[in-house]
Amino acid sequence: MRRLVGLWRRSLRTRVVINTLLLSTAVILVVGWALLRDVADGLAENRRDAAIGEARAGLEQAQSQLDAAVDSEPTRQSQALTQLVDALAATRGENRSYELVLQGPLAEAGGAPVRASGNVGIDDVPADLVREVASEQGTFWTFSELSLFGAGDDIPVVTVGGRVTAPGSNDQYALYYVFSMADQQETLDLVRTASLAGGGVLLVMVTLVAGLVARQVVEPVRLARRIAERFAAGNLEQRMHVKGEDDIARLSTSFNQMAESLQSQIRRLENLSRLQQRFVSDVSHELRTPLTTVQMAGQVLYEARPHFDPQTARAAELLQTEVGRFEALLSDLLDLSRFDAGAATLELDPVDLATVALSAAQDEALSRAGIVGRARGVTEPAVVEADIRRVDRMVRNLIVNAARYSRSAQVDVIVTQADDRVSLAVRDHGIGMEPEVVRRVFDRFWRGDPARSQGGTGLGLAIAREDAALHGGTLEVWSRPGRGTEFVLTLPRVAGERVWSPVTKSVFA
Amino acid sequence: MSHRRPKNDRVLVVDDDASLAEMLTIVLEGEGFRTSVCHTGDAVMAAFEEFKPDVVLLDRMLPGLDGMEVCRRIREVSGVPIVMLTAKGETRDIVDGLDVGADDYLTKPFRNSELIARIRARLRRSDPLDTRIEFGGIVLDPQAHTVTRDGRPVSLTPLEFDLLACLISAPAQVFSREVLLQKVWGYHHPGDTKLVNVHMTRLRQKIEDDAENPSVIRTVRGVGYQAIDPASA
Structure with a gap:
């Protein structure tokens, strides 16, 4: 089932075919039903008209036969009628199109006696019809509908009833003609079977055609997808074949134009990046020697x-x-250029952030500023794959910033772990920062408090954030004026597997 | 470790930048070293033969024969400690330098104190071991400063000799890269593990049957190295 759902979601062709199949089925069912309805109505109506005509003629004939057997004796009358029924039953034999039910005389107490041909009885005559015939003079009929879905045991019939009067005794007899519509039902069943078969064949054909057409459209689209995927995977030479002038050809042309333009852009950027790296390396050498x-x-x-x-x-x-200071600035600038040029590389080793946090809390920069450093969450190792130099540089930068700017009495270095990442937070309880300051702390050359900038380059946090990103980690900051500041460095256990958020939310967040 | 001042030690300074070369000699001579300067790569070998330095301070970028090639040529004739000066600080350059035989490197700009400390560390010998060490087919003779492997002499630089001696004098003990830096290089580079990695590779190429699958010096993943007697393992 899941495979089917997957196929539905992934394959345009499957979807087109299934949709076509469903819609065609609906259309064929509606059309087929209307057709059958019309045929059934036509058949039933013809049969009814014929049946009523025949019954009327029969009734008249019965009356005239009865009139001819002029005799006032009830038994003779009854016999005449029975003979009439028997004669009818006999003459038509198996080819007769109706059965007869005779009921009467109607006035007889305790229910009128019944004679019938074949194996029908008064129970086969609808009660409504019996009532109508009994109450009024005239000819009445009822009929049951032909079944569209096959009759089963109940064969549809037309029943016509009327009265005949015995001339002598004036006794009333009810005579019912029961016409079977088995033939019509059979015809209808045939039509239905033929329609169903035809509809089925039509469906199969339509599905096949839809499949073929979808394939014609989808194949080029699939090809385009494969080529786009290869292009995205870095094979910039990939181009589509352009054949003809249809929509697919235009798609190919547009794709190729896009690929061309992307490729040239990428080449240009690669060149720029190479130039930049070259420049950085030259500046590095030329400046560093003097x-x-x-x-x-x-x-x-x-x-x-x-x-x-x-x-x-x-x-x-x-x-x-x-x-x-010049040296620090040059070194920071070169580092930033390497990040910008995408030339910064990691030297990965297992690094225990608990150890890093412990030594950070004991950093001399803190004690020199009269700040107590405390490490928390460091009882068990918190190992990540990282470049220890960059980690040390980031953490040291956060510690030195806390020492310089926080005016806090205590700085906490807190390690928290999750399955896939470890966070190291440096939290002070000092003066904190205004929101607009917080927004700018990672900007290059930005200094929060020019009066208190003690020899820093103004690039430390910008570099730290790049360092974190290079590992696939994050460096975030929360701060409240008067309550303190928290920098949280979060690194993935496996370098390069991107993390998006610290292990726990900051108390300031 | 001894703390005697190496008053008469000779340092050959190879640098194309005249000002820096002169400044280096001023600082080194201020610390009691004897110096000689060489400005081009082509002249180094002649100067090396004539001056017989105890340490070579070699710039990575040189006109003519470049620093890497000079380093390789010196290594062919001598195990003299070589400290590479590199301006780039790029890992690749440093590893390349160490690969061709440099014992240590300094990234410009550096402090005078760091320069002196590194040169002294290269000159300082580890405390000589009293007895020969036999270990898994390796015989290390501290007095004669020779090493043989299955009876065949192996030529090691002094640094490689110290590295091997440190490991096999305490069999099975695991040395972290940090500890090896301290014990063999004689000072602490924070996190500078490539020095150890590169030299360990070179040492293995000389003493192991198959340097790719070392049997004497094992890598303990995530920790460091240990010496294991292949016969007992």
Whole structure:
């Protein structure tokens, strides 16, 4: 069943065929039913008219025979009528188209005696008809409908009734003609069987035709799908064959144009990316060599500063710190360019975030700022596949930020685990941030508090977020003014398997 | 570990940037080393033969013969410690450098103290072991500083010798990469496991029958390495 549902959902062709089949069935059923109805009505009506005519003639003949047997004695009359019935039954033999039921005399107390031909009786005459004939002079009839679905045991009949009067005694007799419509029913059954067979054949044909037509349309679409899939998988050379000028050909042409345009865009971007990486690598080399010399010289001067006059000594100090800052900035910028160029790579090892959290809580940056660091959730290992340098860099960045900006007395480093990911939260209980500040903390070169920017590059959080994303993880922040800030780093157990949310929601969220 | 100052140790500085080369000699000489400078790759081998350095400080990018090729050529004739200077800090470059025989590397820019620490670490010998160690067909003689495998001599650089000695002097003990960095390289690189990985590969190529399926030095996944006697295993 599930396979069928799957086929229905996946295969356009199956759907077209099944829809066609269902709709055709409905149409054929409606048309077939109307046709049968018409045929049945026609057959029944003809039979009725003929039957009524024949019955009337019969009644008149019976009356005239009765009139001819002029005798006032009831027994003779009765005999005459019985003879009439027997004669009728005898003359027509097996070919007679009706049976007779004679009831009378009607006035006799305790129920009128009945004579009948064949194996019909007064019970086969509808009660309504009996009542009508008894109460009024004239000819009456009733009929049962032909059955569209086959008659079974109840053969449809037309029953016509009338009275005859014995001239002498004036006794009333009811005479009923029961006409069988078995022939008509048989004809109708034949028509029905033929219609059903014809309808069935028609359905099969229509289904086959629908299948063929659907195949003609769907095959090119399937081909297009396969080619699009290969294209999406990175085989940018894939193109569709264009044949003719129909819709499929136009689809192919459009697809090829799209592929062409995508391919050239991708090539252009690849080129740009290569150029960018090249540039980054060149800048790196060209800048770092002189920077190394400057730094080494600065350090020599810095170490020699006790021999300098105060102003020169201060200059040596400034040189030392600013070269350090320059170096940090260059290093951060190069890292960001690598992210932007898609050239950043991971060196994956099993990393225990519990250990990372423990040492983060004991970071000197915290104690120097007079902050108590506490690690929580670190009793059992929380191992993820990660680049330990990048993890250390991210966590260190969060700790240093907390130390610099939070004005909190305590910083918690909290590890929480799930089956597929581990979160490491750095939470302070300090001054917190306004929402518009929170929105911008990951922006490059953005500083929350220029007065308190102590030598940072303004790139740390931007890099940390890129680092997290490179692992397939996230770095998120929650903050409330006056209550504190929480940064949550979430990494997947298996690097690259994207995670979307921290293990637990932040208390500020 | 000994703490004597290597007053007379010679450092050959190979760098095409004249200012940096000069700055390096200023700092190194300030620390009591004797230095010699070489600006092009082509001149290195001649300078190496003449100066007989105890450590070579080699820039990765050089005009003429490049740093990698120089490194390979020095390795052909000597196990002298080589510290590669790399400007890129890209993993690939570092691993390439280590592959051709560099013992350690420094990423520009670096602090003077770090430069000195790394050079001293390369010059410092581990405490010499008193006795020969025989282990799974390997005979390590600390006095003569030689290693044989099934009777055949194996040529190891001093660093590889120390790495092997560290592992087989404590059979079956698992050494993490961090511990090996501390014990063999003599200082702590945070998380710098590629140094260990690359040298372990080179060491295995020299002492294992099949370096792909090592029988002497086993990798303990997620932890580190251990030496196992193939006969007893």
